[in-house]
Amino acid sequence: MLNTYTIGRIGKDCQVISGKHGSFVALDMAVDDYQKGESTTTWVRVKSSKENHIKLSEYLTKGRLILVHGTLSSSIWEDKNGNSHVQLSIVAETIKFIHTGKKGTEANAASETDGNMDNEAKAPMPPEGLPQNNDEDLPF
Template structure:
């Protein structure tokens, strides 16, 4: 089963784009997720690339900013693409299906939550056709 839950802070503001063929919203963002360290050791983090599609992509783009702590639920995906020079690139990322606020933007408490609605039954655009999505991220 491919299921992922991450809690972390956005490294930078989310980037919203639209696919060139069907104008489907896609948002890319990176989460800094704390690693477990022994007491007294310096904090460390993993930087996890994530994407979201459709309504969740627009919600993330509209309501989140650098430094905001969130929880996402989704799945790991590996994909590849060829750049303009014909060089193949690979990326492993988390495709978010749900998002929850993990802190309040102004107060820093854990009271505020938003659950994005997974598009159950709706496949991401790359699973529905063979068209080029032009997603070099």
């Protein structure tokens, strides 16, 4: 079994596929690799039958940057011209959205969205008028 963590952008909106063995989500993810000043894109198929991923499918849209953790496998297929290609696939254990932020804001942050809708959020600012922490008042 090959466990992997992979970051990439979703190539087209996620599909929910229903069959007699249940439902699952499927999406294609573009993974960019930069070596010696050149960029190479590898396409990876991501699948999951987890209920929480199925619920998140409406947010798994084209262009979103995600991190996928799961089991990697590969297969070989032939196109209509007889050329052989390798298809990489990941059966996802977790899917996380990567938030790149906007120019001029704080550092990039990743929040876990493996189906628990409890995304980590930045701590809210206290209301105005409340005393603020003052490190100068500490006795040590």
